[in-house]
Amino acid sequence: MHLSPLTPYPSPPYLRLEGITKQFGSFTANDNIDLEIQTGGIHALLGENGAGKTTLMHILSGLYRPDAGQIYLSGQPVTITSPNVAIQQGIGMIHQHFMLVPQLTVAENIMLGTGGALRLNLRQKAQEIAAMSEAYGLAVDPFARVSDLPVGTQQRVEILKALYRQAKLLILDEPTAVLTPPEIKTFFDVLRQLAAKQHTIIFISHKLEEVLSLCDAVTVLRRGKVVGTTPTQGTTRQDLAQLMVGREVLFHLDKGADRAAQKATGAIAPVVLAVQNLHVSDDRALAALKGVSFQLRAGEILGVAGVDGNGQRELADAIAGLRCATQGTILLNDTDITQWTPQQRVKRLKFGYIPEDRQKMGLVMPFSIARNLILKAFQRVPFCRRWLLQRSVIDAHASDAIQAFDIRATSGKLRVSQLSGGNQQKVVLARELSGEPALIMAMQPTRGLDVGATEYVQKALLAERARGAAILYISTELEEVMAMSDRIAVLYEGQFLAVLEAETATVTKLGLLMAGDRLS
Incomplete structure (x- = not known):
């Protein structure tokens, strides 16, 4: 694929990453990454599961610290040492799996962790939140309990939570994964309004049609490295898919x-x-x-x-x-x-069952790959003899499954919580399709x-x-x-x-x- 150069901008980018590198032991998740995003831009970040997208965004949001490299905001170098520092710098991240407390109201969730006075005037704060939600076109009842809200509205609460903390850079990780087509259309309208109000948006998605219809530009990561940045105009989903996986992808x-x-x-x-x-x-x-x-x-x-x-x-x-x-x-x-x-x-x-939520229903996240692969058979031969687990057999079974299902992991002893979403799903497949x-x-x-x-x-x-x-x-x-x-x-x-x-x-x-x- 030929990458069209991005149009030069007269002003410095709102966000610039220079040489960002992050390692976990011998594994390099981010390898010397450079990235620029303009103020008010909607910039997509694409890549296979495990390409390093989430790690890079965790660095930006203060959950990880880079081993090398520098982050610039509005041309000024910044050091982000924690999520609180990221929030102070105007960076808000909306995770794929919402970080809301279901038992609390919308207003309580939005204010949670913001500190404030000893006596909280909840009604006044709720009015402020209602006014903000109306101003941004994110209509939601501040007194509604989150557990009673549909998924699309819960996502609005997540965005309002970031905006309430005065975020100017919004990071959206797979934001449409749980939305219906009508909710997606409404959500995109909201994002365009936010961009028009000079909020900068990083949009992480696997849905190439959405990226092409919503975003101004796209950066593609593969195995921790940037393999290309291009405007979305004039780019096809076949082009992007080939950049992501390094080969032609058949959509039929x-x-x-x-x-x-x-x-x-x-x-x-x-x-x-x-x-x-x-x-x-x-x-x-x-x-x-x-x-x-x-x-x-x-x-x-x-x-x-x-x-x-x-x-x-x-x-x-x-x-x-x-x-x-x-x-x-x-x-x-x-x-x-x-x-x-x-x-x-x-x-x-x-009977094989692949549940809708691999993390909550399909896997035991703190367990290793090997243990997750035998969850339905750990009491039976050959994995168990005389009430004792046969570790060598379990490990060999995991090694075979990792190879057969192309699970990107160095060992079956690795926790599934350390795998990307795609590799977690492959673990579920390997277990449910066996036999x-x-x-x-x-x-x-x-x-x-x-x-x-x-x-x-x-x-x-x-x-x-x-x-x-x-x-x-x-x-x-x-x-x-x-x-x-x-x-x-x-x-x-x-x-x-x-x-x-x-x-x-x-x-x-x-x-x-x-x-x-x-x-x-």
Whole structure:
């Protein structure tokens, strides 16, 4: 790819990084990084999981200190020794996983840690926050409890928290990973307004279309080094993807001709999963699923599309045994497992489950890679004999998985908390796809992953489909569901409005169904 030079600016950049280097032992996370961002600019930072983006932003936000290099703000050298110093310098970071206290109100979360007078006039502060939210176009009720807010509104609270601390440089780490398409559009409007008011924004994302539509310029990191900086105008997502991974990335998935051949011969694969009239309640004891029925056959991917919050989590939890069905049955290979516990399903069934949140549900973060890989089998041979864990066998198993699934780690003894998001997801895949499961349930399997890791996950699941596994693929990414699925079910307010053949489904038709239009 040819990189167009950035247009020179008459004034010095608001942020300049010069030779930033950070090492963790023998591993170099950031290698002599130079970066410039203009005042009021929206600058994207791209790279594979593990490329060094988050480490670099942690240096800027005071969580890490660089081993070498210098940070300049408005042309002046600064030393950032802690998050408090970063805040004093006008730097605010909005993390991918929100740093909010769910039990507190919006106003309490925004003021948390800001100090102040001995007597707090909460109502006055709430009025100030309400005025600020209106001025920035970030409407939110300051007295609302955070746990009661939708994800998009919680993100507004995070931004307001940074602005309340007078941040002029906002760092956004995967800010759209948990937002719906309408929320993303509104969010981008807010970011453009902030940039117009001379706030400088660093936008970290794996969604190349978003980067190209929102940002002025983009810097790409690969293995800790800057490999290019270019204006987004005139750049394509293929160009950016190739810079990120160092090779051409195929955006079209080849699902093979096996299903077409199956249709042509009239062969019917056996039903692996049959769900009949399933009713499930949510955490508030309200009806989340209302009579869902479907069949999933061997060698088939059934995609479940829908706006987040329409019953996807409850459907996955019920099939995995994490939530009880109030009515209906779940059959796996003709066995009624509706009342089985999660432990029974893990012990007696060939069932792989990739949960939507790898950190909270998929992994034990303080555990090593090796231990996470045996979470479902640590009581069984060969990992356990006579009630003792076989460390050499566990370590060898981890080494094999690291190689087979291309997990970027020096050893299975490394904690999964030290891995990038993409490599954490590969650990989940390595565990859940082992043993050739008959049923695989993938819930948001590519959320927060870069193009290379997304391609890897999707190819791994397509390989399982070709082997004969039945796959339930649940995602809010409509294009992804269309690309991966053989059939697509649209879930709206706890019901399947329709189940369509993927080859004839259109974005318009699916979009209308996702909005509740039954296409009658």
